[in-house]
Amino acid sequence: MTVRDLLNQGIVEYVDCNEENNTLIALTERELEIAVLEGKNGTPREKRQHYTHLEIDPFTVLGVIGGIIPFPHHNQAPRNTYTVAMAKQAMGCIAMNEYERMDGLIYTLVYPHKPMVKSRTLDLVNFDKIPGGQNACMAVMSYSGYDIEDAIILNKASIDRGFGRCMVLRKHQTSVRRYANGTMDQTTGPPDPSSFQDGENDKRFQRYKAVDDDGICRVGELLENGSIMVNKQSPTDTTSNLGGAEFGFGTQGQAALARQVQYKHAPLPYKSSAPSYVDKVVITSNENEQFLVKVMVRQVRRPEIGDKFASRHGQKGVCGLIVPEQDLPFNEYGHAPDLIMNPHGFPSRMTVGKLLELLVGKAAVFEGRQGYSTAFGEEFGSADTAEAASEALIRNGLNYTGKDTFYSGTNGEALDGYIFSGPVFYQKLKHMVLDKAHARARGPRAVLTRQPTEGRSRDGGLRLGEMERDCLIAYGASNLIMERLMHSSDAFSANVCMTCGLLQYQNWCQYCRSGEKVADIRLPYACKLLFQELQSMNVLPRLRLKDHT
Structure with a gap:
């Protein structure tokens, strides 16, 4: 029995937004039962309020992206909106064939996890097979002062084990074109080292280090800023007839044509502040019969201070500090958390769903299963309750509130308060400090x-x-x-005639026909440009100069 069979039998109906105006839809079967009782015993008006439809499941009010949020009905509405916006920026597995694709830009996690707490929506879209984040063992506590204003503390050992590690794959391409006069672009190997002053050690020759004999970079080569990926040369003259017609386009004609053509350098350079590796090279063609050389370059990045992370509850923050594992607090099992979050992120945001995700996820870990957190799902058994999670924790010898005793990593003493800790699904967002850091002198x-x-x-x-x-x-x-x-x-030196007040040549006023009272002043070039543009509109600005006292 499929949905199509139910549609044919009239049991399931797709309702248009215009049809909804004339329907009364019950969210749950309980509402139908209550309506039946009220219809039997109620007033004539209540008897008329008959439901026309029953919703398949209340979680269908949320879309696919809204469906990734655990317990969204326990969160403040704007937090769910933020999550939907940020989930589109999260890294993960973009497709099963992501390493075969030649997209312009791919952000992908090296070790994505399926979430410990999921919903029925995620089952429908197979999110477990192409997940978009990692399960982090999170402790809710203050640590060091580098976690204020939503910043998070990361465990260095977790990063070493692969937490938050991502790959950035970027495509570069250039075309090898054939022009109307019979000439075409060509790719050539690296130039002769003897043509450079310092030979193979010359910085200009080092740019061609990755280029193979065919003029295209080798797979696996390291690319620094300025490295040449495709050593292309283009003809200087692409319009005039160079005699290709009488030579014909056979082997002899092309050889004779090649002897006449002069080429200029038109290489494809690699431009980035961070080095990359050549991941793959593809030579293909498009509908215009132009050859395309596509080069995919790869960077593997570890999380660093300033990288942005977010949970599935709109709780976003940048990494404020990366701490060695031996300095972090640890629980009775000797485990240090992967991530520390400041507790001030909870009271005003009221993201109770995140607390429930941690509690249900912690119980699910000890029960050896994934927890469920479908929207409005407690009534239908598609969401675990806090009570059931607490009972599971008690069965496994843990505190029913999800709190643990933690010990200081620096002096080994037990911390005064119990620490709320457990697994939370965190997303690494595409906003990384490496792509945003910028400074300049000249x-x-x-x-x-x-x-x-x-x-x-x-x-x-x-x-x-x-x-x-x-x-x-x-x-x-x-x-x-x-x-x-x-x-x-944009400081600029200009000459102004003190008699007429106009911008003039050095030591000569064309208006006054004199060079006696021409002064040299410093002003912004944009200011001088404004005066000239005003003059072009027949507005004559005059400068009245005074001696500086």
Whole structure:
């Protein structure tokens, strides 16, 4: 018996959102039973309130991503919304064939776990086969002060064992094109070391270290910033006829054509602050008969301070400290937690679902099974109750509240309070500090304004905006304002005639036909550009200069 059979028999019906206006849907069978009793004994109005449909299961009000949240009906609604948004940023197993794919960017966990606490939704979408996180043994306690404002403490030994370890696979590609005049791009091996001043040790030759004789990088080679992945050369002239027509396009014609063609370097370089390895190389073609060389590069990253983690309850935070296992508190079994979370994250967020996930997950570990936490599922047996989890913990000789005695890792003494600890499913999000760290001293400038470029990808400057400027004005820090907004940005030397007040040439005023009163001033280049743009609109700004006293 399938859903299709039930549809054919009229037992199951798909209801359109317009049809819902004329239906009365019961969430549970109990509501139907109550309605029947009220219909027999109630008023005529109550007798008319007949249900038309029964919901298959209340958890269907949530989508697939909402279904990964354990006990969502015990959480504040915004926390569930945050989880749905963050689950799309979580790393895990993206597909069963993820290592065969050539996607533009793949984030994947090296050791993903199926969650200890799952829901019926996860069974329907086979989440256990392509999970998106790892089970972490979490202790809810304060440790060191590096865990304030949602920061989490990680166990270094857990990281060594593979917790939070991920791979970033990024695709680079270039095309080998054939042009209208018969010429085409070519790939060549690395240049002769003797053509460089220091031979094989020359930094310019070292860029070609990964390139094979065919001009394409070898699989498994290490790529540093600036390394060449494909040593491509393009013809300098791709439009004019180079005599290919009379030579024909046979072997002799191509050889004669090749002798005439001049090439320029057009390599595909690797640009990144962190080194990568060549994972795979694919040579293919597209519908335009252009050959495509695709290079997949791989980075394996360990969690570091600043990387973002989140549980399935909207409790996100960055790693604040990585602590050696011997310094962490440990329980009666000698186990130190993988992760420490500050207890201040609970009271205002009211994520009771996370407390229940820990309790049910801890009981499930000792019972040798996965716990269930389907939305509204306690009534239907699709969610474990706190009472049943507590009884399971007692049967296994543990405290029914999920708390344990912990001992200090530094002096070995028992901690004063009992510590709430157990397994919680944590997601590593794609926001990593390695992709966001940015600093600059000197660097590229925009052509138009001569001010530093914007953005990390363009090696841009760090903007001192209007509000920061307002703070400096309030402090009266005029020298700092001058340095940030002019000297370190777009300082420019201009010549101004003190008679007419216009920008002029050095030692000569074209307007006054004199060079007597031309002064040299320093001003932002953007300011000088504004004056010139105003002049182009027939607005004439004049500068009135005074001696600095």
